[in-house]
Amino acid sequence: MMLGNIPRRRTALVVGCGPLGASLAKDVYEHGYDVTVVDSESPAFRHLDASFGGFTLLGDATDIAILEKAGLSKASLVLAVTDNDNCNVFIAEVAARIFGCASVFARLDDDRKEALLEGFNIEVLCSRLLCERQFVKSIGFEPEEGEGR
Amino acid sequence: MKIAVAGGNAQAFYLVGVLLSEKHEVEAVCADRREAQHMAEGYDIPVICGNPTNQSVLEDLDMRGFDVMIALTDCDVDNLVICQTAQRLFGVRRRVCTVHNPRNVELFGQLGVSVVISGAYLVAQAIIQASTVESLDKAFDELSD
Numbered sequence: 615m616m617l618g619n620i621p622r623r624r625t626a627l628v629v630g631c632g633p634l635g636a637s638l639a640k641d642v643y644e645h646g647y648d649v650t651v652v653d654s655e656s657p658a659f660r661h662l663d664a665s666f667g668g669f670t671l672l673g674d675a676t677d678i679a680i681l682e683k684a685g686l687s688k689a690s691l692v693l694a695v696t697d698n699d700n701c702n703v704f705i706a707e708v709a710a711r712i713f714g715c716a717s718v719f720a721r722l723d724d725d726r727k728e729a730l731l732e733g734f735n736i737e738v739l740c741s742r743l744l745c746e747r748q749f750v751k752s753i754g755f756e757p758e759e760g761e762g763r
Numbered sequence: 764m765k766i767a768v769a770g771g772n773a774q775a776f777y778l779v780g781v782l783l784s785e786k787h788e789v790e791a792v793c794a795d796r797r798e799a800q801h802m803a804e805g806y807d808i809p810v811i812c813g814n815p816t817n818q819s820v821l822e823d824l825d826m827r828g829f830d831v832m833i834a835l836t837d838c839d840v841d842n843l844v845i846c847q848t849a850q851r852l853f854g855v856r857r858r859v860c861t862v863h864n865p866r867n868v869e870l871f872g873q874l875g876v877s878v879v880i881s882g883a884y885l886v887a888q889a890i891i892q893a894s895t896v897e898s899l900d901k902a903f904d905e906l907s908d
Contacts, residue, residue, distance in 0.1 A: 699844075700838070703847075708870060708874075712874075724818075727818070730844065
């Protein structure tokens with residue numbers, strides 16, 4: 615256990631700085647993480663809120679060298695939230711399976727790709743499923759038999 | 764053997780030709796319509812036009828029963844997803860792909876691709892293994908065979 619007057623900060627890596635990535639980066643930053651956001655296009659960083667005090671890194675996150683530069687080896691939280699499912703699968707698998715990150719999230723637009731990530735301790739974020747769940751909950755339908763989570 | 768080839772570039776076209784001449788049963792998936800047409804005109808094999816990283820496209824191919832998946836698209840992460848889909852959802856025994864980034868050779872190997880091939884990686888291995896200029900010359904001679 616680390617003692618002393620400096621608070622122990624955890625490190626998070628957010629890949630993809632679209633509207634979703636930027637919001638999540640802000641949330642994670644506000645919860646005391648050291649955050650680095652990676653995107654391959656510099657205009658994407660405009661999505662970040664002015665209050666965001668983390669780092670940005672311009673680069674292609676499907677290149678392991680960029681992920682390493684962004685601090686993947688010491689990140690305890692990784693969010694792969696680019697708009698490309700295949701990139702997110704790659705980033706999440708490298709984080710969880712090769713670097714052993716404690717907490718890994720992957721955005722998938724095609725939820726059928728979830729099967730690729732099963733068993734690797736990767737949490738899938740799928741907007742279609744989340745919207746559907748929210749709708750079913752809001753309107754008060756009983757969840758159907760066998761409906762996952 | 765029953766072999767699926769994903770990707771419609773010159774590499775895929777060449778490889779399909781070699782596989783057929785070696786009497787393998789081949790099917791191809793090309794994402795691009797023009798490439799699919801080129802493949803279908805070139806060879807008498809089933810050709811599917813669609814994104815090979817899309818599970819339903821591979822279902823159309825009926826991947827079950829295939830021995831090998833060879834992913835040759837121009838995008839490394841697409842090739843990874845194609846190989847993983849073949850492995851995890853269709854139980855394809857061997858997965859082979861090419862990569863642009865040489866560092867993906869080891870990474871993809873750890874993530875379940877049986878054979879990962881990068882031109883730069885092969886050249887680098889020859890350079891690393893040859894300790895002198897003379898042996899490097901010899902290594903390049905071997906590569907050119």
